[in-house]
Amino acid sequence: MKNKAWLFLIPTLVLVAINAFIPMMTVVNYSFFNLYSGSTPEFVGLQNYYDLFRDPFFHSALWRQLVFSIAVLVVQIPLGIAIAACMPKKGIGVTISLVLLGFPLLIPHNVVGIIWRLFTQDNIGIVPTVLAWFGYTYNVAMSPVDAPLTIFVCDVWHWTPLIALLSFAGMQAIPDAFYQAAKIDGASTWKTFRYVTLPKMRNVLTIGILLRFMDSFKIYDEPMTITGGGPGSSTTFLNIFVARKAESYDLGYAGAVSIVYLLIVMVVSYLFFQVLSRVGKGGADK
């Protein structure tokens, strides 16, 4: 029986492994070479890694990325759950809500960038004008505060619907009997949510948190389209930093940054995965 499981997984493993392993090995290989200076690659051992740990630009890109990713989780997860909780549970309202929520997810990432550029650019968008009514001078292209905030709001706009969709599915899968039991016990709306709904959404929320954490590190097209990574380096997130290095043919260094970045995301995601599947389990068993 056990061998049968692997038989069924062959197509998956082949397809994912080809796409994952070979390019990954190439990048690991890059990271030990100096591919920058000339035509002949020069083996430099750990030099690239040594350089990047002393590179202040890498530090600031990494720091910016971590703040961004944490903010993404802190805002999008509760907001998504709240939206799912507020959605109608049956009837035509469900279909309408699902369609509206599904829509932003179907917009290509660079088009999301275009949408927000048109929306926020000075002279073109409504945002600067509306904020000016409230006495705030907004300029996405010039202000190192407005630019990252805009990217963040754009990301909330783009991805909160995914969390809402996942949460909604998680809530719909909870059998009615649990709610009836809570009602008989006289639990308030909040308590029902906290002790019945939330623990039952463990699986869905684990995936939601993992997806958002991993994907937030990949943000690239939106800042490239909206701000181009600037002003200064205020929206140069990690992936843009890597791309800049790769574009300037410093592939060895870019490779080293990628490997470090992958290790960070993988370790943190794995911790999330472990903690979430354990904490949730305790809650659900009670």
Place this chain on the structure above:
Amino acid sequence: MTKERFFKWRYVFLVVFFFFLFLPVYWMINCSLKFDTEILSDLTLFPKQLTFKNYDTIFTSPDWRSSIINSLAYVFMNVIITLLAAVPGAYAFSRWKFMGDKHLFFWLLSNRMAPAAIFIVPFMQLYSTFGLFDTHFAVALGHCLFNIPLAIWILEGFMSGIPREIDETAFIDGYSFWRFFRKIFFPLIGPGVGVAAFFAFTFSWVELIIAKALTLTNTKPLVVQLSVGIGAEGVKWGLMAAAGVVTLIPGAIVVYFVRNYMAKGFALGRV
């Protein structure tokens, strides 16, 4: 009384959020129907001088038209490949416990996080070796990297909701595996396949970096055409907006067709 108030507030909250979702998209549609001079000079909620010039530019240019077809081609191929691999894969995860299944699943999912920018060159090299560079098939295969794990996870949720006794009864009744799968199992997970197909379509349609890395001229996708075709001589705002609107259309059509599946699928599974 408090309950009624809660009902009211939750719909106010929903409407506000949907308005927030809708407004930026509306602004793009609005811009796409204006001349560039009007976009830059006036802020108006409706075009003063309505024009379809931008759309005309897109639909009469062979570059744009072929890029739309290219995108649709690899997206549909990807959805089919994803489902063919993910349905048996999800069945394995849902029906059997095997060594390291949790970790294997985490590994599959973790492939999403590859920082795509650096993978451009290795991906090009890999698919050139196979002789697939600049074909629809290459992009369809490349997108499996993140679509198969997601589809497995969605389908596994649906399959686990179906009692194992159904499988066993069918086998006792003498069904072959394939016949059981086709006649009994597949119809039961239909909505799940619908939801998985929806997500596979979505993520393949919106992906830019792999699609860009694996295509050159023959199969240039819409998302790439979008980023190279516009900025050449200064930003053409109206054209950019119109191109953006065009990319929304297939998504809107897909959402429209799968809306009932989605409602049903989301209601049934734990996605």
